[in-house]
Amino acid sequence: MPRRAKPAGAGPANTLSDLESLLASASNGDREAFAGIYDRIAPRVLGVIERILDDPALSAQVLEDVFAELWDESRAVSTGGTSVAAWLAFRARSAALKRLTSHTSPSKRREPAADLPEMLAWLPDAEAIRRIEQRRPLLARVLGQLPREQFAALQLVVFGGLAENEVADRLHQPLAKVRAELRAAARFLRHRRHAVVGSWAVNI
Protein backbone atom coordinates (compact mmCIF):
# COMPACT_ATOMS: atom_id res chain seq x y z
CA MET A 1 0.00 0.00 0.00
CA PRO A 2 1.48 3.38 -0.87
CA ARG A 3 2.49 5.56 2.02
CA ARG A 4 0.83 8.90 2.59
CA ALA A 5 3.11 11.89 2.24
CA LYS A 6 4.22 13.38 5.52
CA PRO A 7 4.19 17.14 5.85
CA ALA A 8 7.35 19.19 6.01
CA GLY A 9 9.83 16.43 5.29
CA ALA A 10 12.73 18.62 4.24
CA GLY A 11 14.96 21.39 5.36
CA PRO A 12 14.65 25.09 4.58
CA ALA A 13 14.45 26.34 1.02
CA ASN A 14 17.86 28.00 1.26
CA THR A 15 19.49 24.55 1.48
CA LEU A 16 19.00 24.42 -2.28
CA SER A 17 19.52 28.09 -3.04
CA ASP A 18 23.10 27.92 -4.22
CA LEU A 19 23.04 24.62 -6.08
CA GLU A 20 23.19 26.35 -9.45
CA SER A 21 26.28 28.39 -8.59
CA LEU A 22 27.94 25.26 -7.18
CA LEU A 23 27.15 23.42 -10.41
CA ALA A 24 28.62 26.25 -12.46
CA SER A 25 31.88 25.79 -10.50
CA ALA A 26 31.67 22.02 -10.78
CA SER A 27 31.31 22.30 -14.54
CA ASN A 28 34.79 23.85 -14.51
CA GLY A 29 36.17 20.86 -12.64
CA ASP A 30 35.66 22.10 -9.06
CA ARG A 31 35.25 18.85 -7.12
CA GLU A 32 34.64 20.62 -3.81
CA ALA A 33 31.71 22.47 -5.30
CA PHE A 34 30.34 19.18 -6.59
CA ALA A 35 30.73 17.66 -3.13
CA GLY A 36 28.76 20.63 -1.82
CA ILE A 37 25.88 19.75 -4.14
CA TYR A 38 26.02 16.15 -2.98
CA ASP A 39 26.03 17.09 0.70
CA ARG A 40 23.04 19.37 0.30
CA ILE A 41 20.77 17.23 -1.76
CA ALA A 42 21.86 13.57 -1.76
CA PRO A 43 19.44 12.62 1.06
CA ARG A 44 16.52 13.87 -0.99
CA VAL A 45 17.69 12.11 -4.12
CA LEU A 46 18.24 8.87 -2.21
CA GLY A 47 14.78 9.25 -0.65
CA VAL A 48 13.20 9.22 -4.10
CA ILE A 49 15.28 6.26 -5.27
CA GLU A 50 14.71 4.18 -2.16
CA ARG A 51 10.99 4.88 -2.21
CA ILE A 52 10.89 3.34 -5.68
CA LEU A 53 13.32 0.46 -5.25
CA ASP A 54 12.86 -0.38 -1.56
CA ASP A 55 16.39 -1.82 -1.63
CA PRO A 56 19.07 0.22 0.20
CA ALA A 57 22.10 -1.36 -1.52
CA LEU A 58 20.69 -1.02 -5.03
CA SER A 59 19.44 2.48 -4.24
CA ALA A 60 22.93 3.57 -3.18
CA GLN A 61 24.28 2.34 -6.51
CA VAL A 62 21.64 4.29 -8.42
CA LEU A 63 22.39 7.40 -6.34
CA GLU A 64 26.04 7.12 -7.32
CA ASP A 65 25.11 6.69 -10.99
CA VAL A 66 22.83 9.74 -10.97
CA PHE A 67 25.50 11.97 -9.43
CA ALA A 68 28.15 10.64 -11.82
CA GLU A 69 25.79 11.56 -14.65
CA LEU A 70 25.32 15.03 -13.20
CA TRP A 71 29.11 15.44 -13.16
CA ASP A 72 29.28 14.41 -16.82
CA GLU A 73 26.37 16.69 -17.79
CA SER A 74 27.28 19.56 -15.47
CA ARG A 75 28.19 22.00 -18.21
CA ALA A 76 25.01 21.40 -20.23
CA VAL A 77 22.73 21.47 -17.16
CA SER A 78 24.44 24.57 -15.84
CA THR A 79 24.27 26.56 -19.06
CA GLY A 80 20.71 25.36 -19.74
CA GLY A 81 19.45 27.44 -16.81
CA THR A 82 17.50 24.59 -15.28
CA SER A 83 17.15 23.84 -11.59
CA VAL A 84 19.73 21.32 -10.37
CA ALA A 85 17.23 19.97 -7.83
CA ALA A 86 14.64 19.43 -10.57
CA TRP A 87 17.14 17.73 -12.87
CA LEU A 88 18.18 15.40 -10.05
CA ALA A 89 14.60 14.61 -9.02
CA PHE A 90 13.51 13.68 -12.55
CA ARG A 91 16.72 11.78 -13.31
CA ALA A 92 16.63 9.88 -10.00
CA ARG A 93 13.04 8.77 -10.58
CA SER A 94 13.78 7.75 -14.12
CA ALA A 95 16.97 5.82 -13.20
CA ALA A 96 15.29 4.03 -10.29
CA LEU A 97 12.28 3.04 -12.39
CA LYS A 98 14.62 1.72 -15.07
CA ARG A 99 16.26 -0.55 -12.48
CA LEU A 100 12.85 -1.56 -11.14
CA THR A 101 11.70 -2.75 -14.55
CA SER A 102 15.04 -4.10 -15.78
CA HIS A 103 13.96 -7.67 -15.01
CA THR A 104 10.54 -7.35 -16.58
CA SER A 105 9.53 -6.47 -20.12
CA PRO A 106 8.80 -2.76 -20.14
CA SER A 107 5.25 -1.84 -21.06
CA LYS A 108 4.58 0.23 -24.14
CA ARG A 109 3.87 3.81 -23.20
CA ARG A 110 4.38 7.39 -24.25
CA GLU A 111 7.68 8.55 -22.78
CA PRO A 112 8.69 12.19 -22.61
CA ALA A 113 11.92 12.85 -24.44
CA ALA A 114 14.68 12.08 -21.95
CA ASP A 115 17.57 13.69 -23.85
CA LEU A 116 18.94 16.68 -22.05
CA PRO A 117 18.19 19.25 -24.77
CA GLU A 118 14.57 18.06 -24.84
CA MET A 119 14.32 18.04 -21.04
CA LEU A 120 15.66 21.57 -20.84
CA ALA A 121 12.61 22.71 -22.77
CA TRP A 122 10.33 21.81 -19.86
CA LEU A 123 12.40 21.35 -16.69
CA PRO A 124 11.62 24.07 -14.11
CA ASP A 125 14.20 26.77 -13.56
CA ALA A 126 15.80 27.52 -10.19
CA GLU A 127 13.36 30.33 -9.39
CA ALA A 128 10.30 28.10 -9.88
CA ILE A 129 11.81 25.46 -7.60
CA ARG A 130 12.72 28.08 -5.00
CA ARG A 131 9.07 29.15 -4.85
CA ILE A 132 7.96 25.54 -4.39
CA GLU A 133 10.56 24.88 -1.70
CA GLN A 134 9.45 27.94 0.26
CA ARG A 135 5.95 26.49 0.45
CA ARG A 136 6.95 22.87 0.94
CA PRO A 137 5.01 22.25 4.19
CA LEU A 138 1.82 23.68 2.67
CA LEU A 139 2.25 21.64 -0.48
CA ALA A 140 2.70 18.47 1.59
CA ARG A 141 -0.64 19.22 3.24
CA VAL A 142 -2.25 19.60 -0.17
CA LEU A 143 -1.19 16.06 -1.10
CA GLY A 144 -2.95 14.87 2.04
CA GLN A 145 -6.16 16.51 0.79
CA LEU A 146 -6.40 14.35 -2.30
CA PRO A 147 -9.21 11.79 -2.19
CA ARG A 148 -7.83 8.37 -1.15
CA GLU A 149 -8.46 6.72 -4.56
CA GLN A 150 -6.76 9.55 -6.46
CA PHE A 151 -3.81 9.53 -4.07
CA ALA A 152 -3.37 5.75 -4.39
CA ALA A 153 -3.49 5.88 -8.20
CA LEU A 154 -1.04 8.79 -8.30
CA GLN A 155 1.45 7.04 -6.02
CA LEU A 156 1.45 3.99 -8.29
CA VAL A 157 2.28 6.27 -11.21
CA VAL A 158 4.93 8.39 -9.48
CA PHE A 159 6.76 5.74 -7.44
CA GLY A 160 5.61 2.54 -9.10
CA GLY A 161 6.20 3.76 -12.64
CA LEU A 162 2.88 2.34 -13.81
CA ALA A 163 0.99 3.65 -16.83
CA GLU A 164 -2.69 4.38 -16.30
CA ASN A 165 -3.83 1.04 -17.79
CA GLU A 166 -1.44 -0.78 -15.42
CA VAL A 167 -2.81 1.20 -12.48
CA ALA A 168 -6.31 0.07 -13.45
CA ASP A 169 -5.15 -3.57 -13.51
CA ARG A 170 -3.35 -3.24 -10.20
CA LEU A 171 -6.32 -1.63 -8.46
CA HIS A 172 -8.89 -3.85 -10.22
CA GLN A 173 -10.70 -0.75 -11.41
CA PRO A 174 -12.12 0.13 -14.83
CA LEU A 175 -9.59 2.03 -16.95
CA ALA A 176 -12.05 4.88 -17.55
CA LYS A 177 -12.42 5.41 -13.79
CA VAL A 178 -8.64 5.41 -13.22
CA ARG A 179 -8.09 7.78 -16.12
CA ALA A 180 -10.70 10.15 -14.71
CA GLU A 181 -9.19 9.95 -11.20
CA LEU A 182 -5.65 10.63 -12.39
CA ARG A 183 -6.77 13.62 -14.46
CA ALA A 184 -8.83 14.96 -11.58
CA ALA A 185 -5.79 14.59 -9.29
CA ALA A 186 -3.58 16.43 -11.80
CA ARG A 187 -6.15 19.25 -12.07
CA PHE A 188 -6.47 19.51 -8.29
CA LEU A 189 -2.70 19.67 -7.80
CA ARG A 190 -2.29 22.23 -10.59
CA HIS A 191 -4.96 24.44 -9.09
CA ARG A 192 -3.58 24.15 -5.55
CA ARG A 193 0.00 24.70 -6.71
CA HIS A 194 -1.06 27.92 -8.42
CA ALA A 195 -2.82 28.95 -5.23
CA VAL A 196 0.01 28.07 -2.85
CA VAL A 197 3.01 29.07 -4.95
CA GLY A 198 1.32 31.91 -6.79
CA SER A 199 0.17 35.17 -5.35
CA TRP A 200 -3.39 34.28 -4.36
CA ALA A 201 -4.33 34.40 -0.72
CA VAL A 202 -5.38 30.90 0.11
CA ASN A 203 -6.48 29.04 3.18
CA ILE A 204 -5.38 25.41 3.09
Next chain:
Amino acid sequence: MGCQHLEDEYELYLLAALPAGAGGDLELHLSAQCPNCLQGLREAAESVYWLIESAEPVKPRPAVKSRLAARLTERNQKAEGRRQKKG
Protein backbone atom coordinates in the same frame (compact mmCIF):
# COMPACT_ATOMS: atom_id res chain seq x y z
CA MET B 1 -3.43 25.19 -32.09
CA GLY B 2 -6.36 24.15 -29.90
CA CYS B 3 -4.79 22.68 -26.79
CA GLN B 4 -7.48 22.77 -24.13
CA HIS B 5 -8.23 19.06 -24.48
CA LEU B 6 -4.56 18.31 -23.71
CA GLU B 7 -4.30 20.26 -20.46
CA ASP B 8 -5.05 17.25 -18.28
CA GLU B 9 -2.39 15.16 -19.96
CA TYR B 10 0.75 17.20 -19.28
CA GLU B 11 1.52 15.75 -15.84
CA LEU B 12 0.71 12.20 -16.94
CA TYR B 13 2.89 12.58 -20.02
CA LEU B 14 5.86 13.73 -17.94
CA LEU B 15 5.31 10.76 -15.63
CA ALA B 16 5.19 8.39 -18.64
CA ALA B 17 1.73 7.28 -17.49
CA LEU B 18 0.03 7.52 -20.88
CA PRO B 19 -0.08 4.12 -22.56
CA ALA B 20 0.85 3.67 -26.20
CA GLY B 21 -2.13 4.75 -28.25
CA ALA B 22 -2.82 7.71 -25.96
CA GLY B 23 -1.00 11.01 -25.90
CA GLY B 24 -0.25 11.05 -29.61
CA ASP B 25 -2.03 14.35 -30.07
CA LEU B 26 0.15 15.94 -27.39
CA GLU B 27 3.29 14.67 -29.07
CA LEU B 28 2.14 16.22 -32.33
CA HIS B 29 1.75 19.57 -30.58
CA LEU B 30 5.16 19.24 -28.94
CA SER B 31 6.91 18.28 -32.15
CA ALA B 32 5.34 21.37 -33.73
CA GLN B 33 6.81 23.43 -30.84
CA CYS B 34 3.30 24.47 -29.75
CA PRO B 35 3.98 27.34 -27.29
CA ASN B 36 0.85 26.59 -25.21
CA CYS B 37 1.79 22.95 -24.74
CA LEU B 38 5.44 23.74 -23.98
CA GLN B 39 4.32 26.25 -21.35
CA GLY B 40 1.79 23.73 -19.99
CA LEU B 41 4.52 21.10 -19.79
CA ARG B 42 6.82 23.50 -17.93
CA GLU B 43 4.13 24.22 -15.36
CA ALA B 44 3.20 20.55 -15.09
CA ALA B 45 6.86 19.74 -14.42
CA GLU B 46 6.63 21.87 -11.26
CA SER B 47 3.73 19.74 -10.00
CA VAL B 48 5.59 16.56 -10.92
CA TYR B 49 8.71 17.79 -9.10
CA TRP B 50 6.60 18.43 -6.04
CA LEU B 51 5.11 14.90 -6.27
CA ILE B 52 8.49 13.21 -6.68
CA GLU B 53 9.90 15.25 -3.82
CA SER B 54 7.16 14.03 -1.47
CA ALA B 55 9.42 11.04 -0.74
CA GLU B 56 11.03 11.19 2.69
CA PRO B 57 14.77 11.98 2.54
CA VAL B 58 17.19 9.15 3.39
CA LYS B 59 20.75 9.90 4.51
CA PRO B 60 23.28 8.02 2.36
CA ARG B 61 26.07 6.03 4.02
CA PRO B 62 29.47 7.84 3.84
CA ALA B 63 30.82 5.00 1.67
CA VAL B 64 28.62 6.13 -1.22
CA LYS B 65 30.27 9.54 -1.34
CA SER B 66 33.73 7.93 -1.20
CA ARG B 67 32.88 5.57 -4.06
CA LEU B 68 31.51 8.47 -6.10
CA ALA B 69 34.68 10.50 -5.48
CA ALA B 70 36.84 7.56 -6.60
CA ARG B 71 34.70 7.15 -9.71
CA LEU B 72 35.05 10.82 -10.65
CA THR B 73 38.81 10.66 -10.12
CA GLU B 74 39.03 7.66 -12.41
CA ARG B 75 36.94 9.43 -15.07
CA ASN B 76 39.11 12.53 -14.85
CA GLN B 77 42.29 10.46 -15.19
CA LYS B 78 40.92 8.67 -18.26
CA ALA B 79 39.87 11.97 -19.81
CA GLU B 80 43.30 13.44 -19.08
CA GLY B 81 44.94 10.37 -20.66
CA ARG B 82 42.85 10.81 -23.81
CA ARG B 83 43.78 14.50 -23.97
CA GLN B 84 47.50 13.71 -23.66
CA LYS B 85 47.28 11.07 -26.39
CA LYS B 86 45.66 13.60 -28.72
CA GLY B 87 48.19 16.28 -27.83
